[in-house]
Amino acid sequence: MCSVEIANDGRIEVRGELSFATVPGVRADALRLFSKVRSVHIDLAGVTGADSAGLALLIEWMRESRRxxxxxxxSHVPDALRVIAELSDVDDLLPA
Known part of the structure; x- marks a missing residue:
């Protein structure tokens, strides 16, 4: 299970697991929130697990925010996503 919501300070908070099973549902929810904020700050502190689908989702969110x-x-990018990004040679897309 995974959820996204806007915090009082405008951050988009992601909670739960970003995986092949959860990404399709959370993708649409997050994209709807993008239109409600001026700056897309995605806080991943609540992410409990992630796989390559989670990384693909972050890349898609970056593309959509540019659009x-x-x-x-x-912020608070999980180590699992950093490792997958490094292995995929896209680690430069994530904050240090």
Missing amino acids: LQHNAHF
């Missing part, structure tokens, strides 16, 4: 002329910013 909306927002800057995407990720």
Whole structure:
């Protein structure tokens, strides 16, 4: 299970597992929230697990935020996503 919601300070908080099983549902939910914020700050502190589908989702969110002329910013990126990004040679897309 995974959920996304807008926090009081405008961050988009992701909670739960970002996996092949959960990404399709959370993808649409997050994209709806993008239109409600000025800056896309996605807080991943609540992510409990992730696989390559989770990484693909982050890349899609970055693309969508650019389309909306927002800057995407990720915080608290889980180590699992960093490892997958490094193995996929896209680690430069994630914040240090």
